[in-house]
Amino acid sequence: xxxxxxxxxKFYKRDAEITALRNVSFRIEDGQFVSVVGPSGCGKSxxxxxxxxxxxxxxxxxxxxxxxxxxxxxxxxxxxQRDNLLEWSTVYDNIxxxxxxxxxxxxxxxxxxxxxxxxxxxxxxAKHYPMELSGxxxxxxxxxxxxxxxxxxVMMDEPFSALDAHVKxxxxxxLLRVWELETKxxxxxxxxLTEAITLSDxxxxxxxxxxxxxxxxxxNLPRPRDPFLLQTTPEFIEIYHRVWDLLRDDIRKxxxx
Ligand code: ADP
Ligand code: MG
Numbered sequence: 001x002x003x004x005x006x007x008x009x010k011f012y013k014r015d016a017e018i019t020a021l022r023n024v025s026f027r028i029e030d031g032q033f034v035s036v037v038g039p040s041g042c043g044k045s046x047x048x049x050x051x052x053x054x055x056x057x058x059x060x061x062x063x064x065x066x067x068x069x070x071x072x073x074x075x076x077x078x079x080x081q082r083d084n085l086l087e088w089s090t091v092y093d094n095i096x097x098x099x100x101x102x103x104x105x106x107x108x109x110x111x112x113x114x115x116x117x118x119x120x121x122x123x124x125x126a127k128h129y130p131m132e133l134s135g136x137x138x139x140x141x142x143x144x145x146x147x148x149x150x151x152x153x154v155m156m157d158e159p160f161s162a163l164d165a166h167v168k169x170x171x172x173x174x175l176l177r178v179w180e181l182e183t184k185x186x187x188x189x190x191x192x193l194t195e196a197i198t199l200s201d202x203x204x205x206x207x208x209x210x211x212x213x214x215x216x217x218x219x220n221l222p223r224p225r226d227p228f229l230l231q232t233t234p235e236f237i238e239i240y241h242r243v244w245d246l247l248r249d250d251i252r253k254x255x256x257x
Contacts, residue, residue, distance in 0.1 A: 001153060001185050002051060003027040006060035008210075009046055019210035020046045023060070026204050026216055028153075028187060033179060035188040035196035037247065038206030039254035044189045045081065047211075048155050051187065052078050064153075077151030081158050083142040085130040091141050092117070092126040098149040116144040119178060136167040140174065147182065155187045160195065172198055172227040180224060193247065197239055198227045205243060208250040215246050 009021040020043035028034045038044055049055050050062055053072045062069045064076075085094050092113055099109045117123045120140035130138060139159055146154060160168045176199065179186060190196050196203045197219055205214045221235060230236050 001028050001030045001032075001065060002187065003063040004047075004060070005063065007047075007050065007057045007062060008059040009043065009050060009055070010058040021050075022210040022212045024206075024211065024213055025060075026213060028185060028202075031183050031185055032201045033186045033188065033199055034202045034204065035190055035200040036204045036206060037190055037193055037196045037243075038211055039208050039247070039251045040191060041254055042206045042209045042250075043211035044191075044206065045157055048078065048157055048187070048189060051155060052076060075151060076153040076155060077146035077149070079142055079146055079154065079156045079159055081161070083130075083138050085138060085141060085145075087130050090127050090129060091122060091133070094130065094141060095145045095148055097145065102149065112148050116148050119147075119181075120144045120174070134167075135163050136171055139163065139171060143175070143178070147178070147184075151184075153185045153187065155189075157189045158191065159188075161190070161192070168195070169227055175199065176223075176225060176227070193240060193243055194231060197221075197236060197243065198225065198230055203243060205246050206250075208254040214250070215243070217243060 004024050004026050007021055007024045008019065011018045011020060024047070036044055036047065050057055051069065051073070053069045064073055095116060096109045096113050099112065113126070114123070117126055120143060122137065122140055122144065125133065125137065130141065133141065160171050163171060172195065188196070188199060200219050203217045203219060205217065206212065207214050217239070219239060221230060221239075
């Protein structure tokens with residue numbers, strides 16, 4: 001569905017040149033849950049912006065269903081790191097925005113909104129404003145707002161990084177439940193290795209900047225997964241240690257930089 005072929009991205013700031021990504025190649029198949037982990041500043045958000053067509057690679061190419069991404073890719077949903085909910089609109093209005101833009105009939109908007117509000121456990125909060133919601137509820141609202149227009153590929157940029165551990169665990173359960181129900185393709189960005197392994201079919205490990213692919217690891221843990229139980233199994237712990245060995249030096253490097 002999405003393929004990176006030798007993608008390099010450089011930024012130019014006055015006389016300085018920053019290489020954010022170098023020669024990144026990997027692919028995501030239809031229906032897969034793929035995570036990208038890497039230390040802060042290694043080019044993860046840059047990667048999503050490239051996939052969305054918001055900026056162009058300096059070298060290499062990104063293919064979406066076999067075609068090079070040239071302009072803004074409207075087939076995908078992009079949940080940015082900050083949730084972008086409109087504070088002065090109700091949860092309901094926030095959720096149906098994409099449908100309004102597409103001129104979906106009101107009755108259909110209502111049906112879809114009711115479905116996704118319920119799916120995300122927000123049915124009693126339709127008339128609330130975002131600032132009245134907890135952190136986890138805001139995340140669920142932004143997920144509903146993206147899923148409602150049925151993007152084929154959902155990209156999520158560190159969506160749960162600001163949540164405390166227990167809320168995060170519950171969000172993992174919900175995301176897996178929704179993913180299994182709707183069989184979406186997901187590209188998930190995180191710096192949290194436990195989260196990446198828990199959720200994914202495949203984990204792409206990036207080095208410190210410039211982000212290069214250090215390893216691509218298949219996570220063959222059985223599904224459906226219970227995040228809390230899974231994390232205590234020997235199989236999970238073995239994978240965790242294997243990936244952590246790859247990441248450790250790069251996290252030190254990015255902290256020292
Ligand atoms: P991550 O999401 O992994 O933390 P980013 O993709 O946000 O990292 O950034 C990677 C590097 O590219 C950083 O050094 C950042 O400062 C730089 N960068 C990102 N976007 C721009 C931009 N528009 N202009 C200049 N430099 C940028
Ligand atoms: Mg980022």
